[in-house]
Amino acid sequence: MQDLSVKASEALKACFVTIGKNKGTLKKNAPPSNTLAYAAWQGAMMSINPFKVSIFGSIMMTEEQREIMQLVTQAFDMTKGAKAFDRDRCALERLGVW
Numbered sequence: 001m002q003d004l005s006v007k008a009s010e011a012l013k014a015c016f017v018t019i020g021k022n023k024g025t026l027k028k029n030a031p032p033s034n035t036l037a038y039a040a041w042q043g044a045m046m047s048i049n050p051f052k053v054s055i056f057g058s059i060m061m062t063e064e065q066r067e068i069m070q071l072v073t074q075a076f077d078m079t080k081g082a083k084a085f086d087r088d089r090c091a092l093e094r095l096g097v098w
Contacts, residue, residue: 008071011036011039012040015040026048036068039068039072040069043076045086049089
């Protein structure tokens, strides 16, 4: 991925599953909405699976959260194979409905 700011990198790290069989994929649900991790998760989903993005959550973000969301979205848009980070998208692609 492209170089992210330190805050964006830390926020994005909090969005990934760290243990279990799904380790290394994005968490199924968004982190709490008052965190930077929420913005990073929304940004990643904007690129990978836009059906999971909360429009209301995006509207209510702080300026810092919006900046993080934009950085993460750009990074995921430029990364080949990023769609593999979302289990739901992978399952839909296996079924042939995406």
